[in-house]
Amino acid sequence: MPSLITLLVYALAGSAVGLLALRTGLPGAPLAGALIGAAMVSMSGRMDVAEWPPGTRTALQIGIGTVIGTGLTRTSLEQLQDLWRPAVLITLTLVMTGLVVGLWAGRLLGVDPLITLLGAAPGGISGMSLVGEDYGVGAAVAALHAVRLITVLLVLPTVVRLLTPLGLNNS
Template identity: 70%
Template sequence: MSSLATLAIYLLAGLGGGLVALLTGIPAAPLAGALLGAGLVSVSGRWDLAHWPPGTRTGLEIAIGTVIGTSLTSSALSELRQLWRPALLITVTLVATGLVVGLWSSRLLGIDPIITLLGSAPGGISGMSLVGAEFGVGAAVAALHAVRLITVLVVVPVVIRLVLAFTAGHSSR
C-alpha cells in the first residue's frame, strides 16, 4: 500500500476517533479520541507506520503553539497577577514530583530514564511527545501520556462532581 494511502487510513482513524469521542462529553475528547483511533490502527499491525511528509511535524508544532498561544488573553494575564503564587507552587511541585516519579520508575522498573522522565513530566501529550521524538522516544512518551490523559479526563470530572455535591450538601448546614 502506498504511504499516502497508509497516511489517509491513519488520518481517517484519528478523525473518526475524535468525532466519536466528542459524543462522550469528556474534556479534550477530540484529542483523546483521535489518539485512540490512530493508535488502535497503529497497534493493530495491519498497516505500515505512517510516514508524514517533510515539514508536517514543524507545521503541527506551529499549529499547536498557535492554539495554545491564542488562549493567553489579557484577562488570563490579569488573572495571573493574582494567581502567580499558586501557579509557581503548582509548577515547582509538579516538576519536582515528575522528576522524582520518573527517576524512581526508571530505577524500579528498569525503563529508560528519558522515557520515564518525559512520561512523568507535567506537560500535555502533544508537547511532551514532540520533545520525546527529539530524543527518539516519542512513541513511548506518547503512550505514557495517553494513559495519564485518558485517566485524568475520565477520573477528574467525576471527582469534581463528587466534591461539588459533597460541599454543596455541607454548605447548607
C-alpha cells in the same frame, strides 16, 4: 500501500473516534478519542507506520499553540496577577514530582530512567515525545504520555463533576 492512503486511514480513524468521543460531552474527549482511534490503527499492525511529510508535526504544533494562545486574553493576564503564586507552586511541584516519580519508577521497575523521567515530566505528549525522539526513546515516551493523557482526560472531568456539588465551582 502508498503513504498518502496510509495517512488518510490514520486521519479517518482519528477523526471517527474523535467525533464519537465528542458525543460523551467530556472536556478533551475529541483529543483522547482521536488519539485512541489513530493508535488502534497503528497498534493493529495492519497498516504501515505513518510517515508524515516533513514539517507536518511542526505545522500542527504551531496550530495547536495558536489555538491555545488565542485563549490567553487580557483577562488571563489580569488573572495571572492573582494566580502567579499558585502557578509557581504548581509548576515547581509538578517538575519535582516528575523527577522523583521518574527516577523512582525507573529504579523500581527496571526501566531506562531516561524513559521514565521524560514520561513523568509534566509536559505535553508532543513536546516530550519530540524531546524523547532526540534521545532515541520517543516512542516509549509517547506511550507513557498517551496513557497519562487519556487517563487524565477521562478521569479528571468525572472527578470535577463529582466534586462540583460539594462546593468546587468556577467562582
